[in-house]
Amino acid sequence: MARVFMTGSTGFLGRNLASTLLLRRHQVRALARAGSESRVPAGCDTVIGDPMDSASYRHLVGTADAFVQLVGVSHPSPAKAPLFRSVDLAAAKAAVDAATHAGIRHFIYVSVAHPAPIMKDYIAARSEAEECLRISGLNVTILRPWYILGPGRRWPLLLMPLYWTLGAWPPTRDSARRLGLVTVSQMVEIMALSVEQPPTGIRVLEVPQIRAASLEGHSRQFVSAQ
Numbered sequence: 636m637a638r639v640f641m642t643g644s645t646g647f648l649g650r651n652l653a654s655t656l657l658l659r660r661h662q663v664r665a666l667a668r669a670g671s672e673s674r675v676p677a678g679c680d681t682v683i684g685d686p687m688d689s690a691s692y693r694h695l696v697g698t699a700d701a702f703v704q705l706v707g708v709s710h711p712s713p714a715k716a717p718l719f720r721s722v723d724l725a726a727a728k729a730a731v732d733a734a735t736h737a738g739i740r741h742f743i744y745v746s747v748a749h750p751a752p753i754m755k756d757y758i759a760a761r762s763e764a765e766e767c768l769r770i771s772g773l774n775v776t777i778l779r780p781w782y783i784l785g786p787g788r789r790w791p792l793l794l795m796p797l798y799w800t801l802g803a804w805p806p807t808r809d810s811a812r813r814l815g816l817v818t819v820s821q822m823v824e825i826m827a828l829s830v831e832q833p834p835t836g837i838r839v840l841e842v843p844q845i846r847a848a849s850l851e852g853h854s855r856q857f858v859s860a861q
Contacts, residue, residue, distance in 0.1 A: 647709065
């Protein structure tokens, strides 16, 4: 049984992950903003704080085995570029500070597949967060999905014929695999496995590992943000 501290438990991915961890008999302490407590999945130990300000909650992290950082802009798009630094990156930096202060053994961060031809500001913010983790000294699992399918998030399925074509053509095969679509259930499973099998050092999981829900064959070499 692992003790997990989580930010973003009221969001699309966080609600599913928290519920799954509880079903697997792990303990989940969930950070929520004041007024959002009712949206935290039942069974979590809810604590109140500002995910952008580590001083507001780092004393509440406790003796967790894993820290899962999931705060970010919902439905990211190029129009939301300024928010990627003021929300996604700010929350990630606060989480790294809180985890370091609390002596957390394992930090789990959902980044994004890169490089990619679009969403450069989003990738830049997530890459900077990865760099913060690299220099933190924490044991880290970084997941790099491109797009997560789920309720209200199915329009990319229209691109499946294009993915099949690109995946079959050798010059674009690697890009098609790296930028492939994953489901929320695949993300939840690989994150739960990451909680249960923490790494030593930095573990990077790309789309193929996420789809396979496997920790085998992961990248052990961290690539610094450029």
